[in-house]
Amino acid sequence: IGQASSALRWLLSALREPDATVPTASSGSLAARMTQLLEQLDERGFPVTMTVDGDLDTVPPGVAEVVATVANEAVANVERHGVQGRPSSLLASVDADSLDLAVVNEIAAHSQNASARSMGLLGAAERLATVGGSIESRPEGSRWITRITVPLGATR
Numbered sequence: 001i002g003q004a005s006s007a008l009r010w011l012l013s014a015l016r017e018p019d020a021t022v023p024t025a026s027s028g029s030l031a032a033r034m035t036q037l038l039e040q041l042d043e044r045g046f047p048v049t050m051t052v053d054g055d056l057d058t059v060p061p062g063v064a065e066v067v068a069t070v071a072n073e074a075v076a077n078v079e080r081h082g083v084q085g086r087p088s089s090l091l092a093s094v095d096a097d098s099l100d101l102a103v104v105n106e107i108a109a110h111s112q113n114a115s116a117r118s119m120g121l122l123g124a125a126e127r128l129a130t131v132g133g134s135i136e137s138r139p140e141g142s143r144w145i146t147r148i149t150v151p152l153g154a155t156r
């Protein structure tokens with residue numbers, strides 16, 4: 001198990017190299033990709049609402065690609081650790097200076113004591129760092145909040 005874990009960590013590190021390219025399954029505008037993620041959650045029994053202040057499609061393409069990839073990881077975590085049938089929310093705010101995106105969902109009882117930082121969240125933090133962004137993921141009562149923040153002023 002130790003050797004397999006080491007090999008997996010090596011592989012994940014190799015995939016995260018700045019020169020490495022990882023193909024993405026979907027393309028399109030950031031707003032369209034967020035809508036696809038919401039539809040995916042809804043189809044899998046996680047009702048979700050989206051509130052957007054500003055225009056997601058004004059986010060520069062390179063930043064939008066990173067944000068969409070990280071948002072996909074946040075949605076996967078809703079599916080893994082959320083309570084099916086309970087409402088979730090995606091809140092986004094975009095202006096000339098920054099993008100702030102939050103995914104909020106109710107966490108299942110078996111997930112409430114999880115304190116280990118997942119490889120997915122570690123990878124998300126590394127991806128966001130390439131565009132100056134950050135991620136915060138934490139429980140708050142019975143809800144889980146994943147917040148993505150990316151400065152935009154210098155990238156436009």
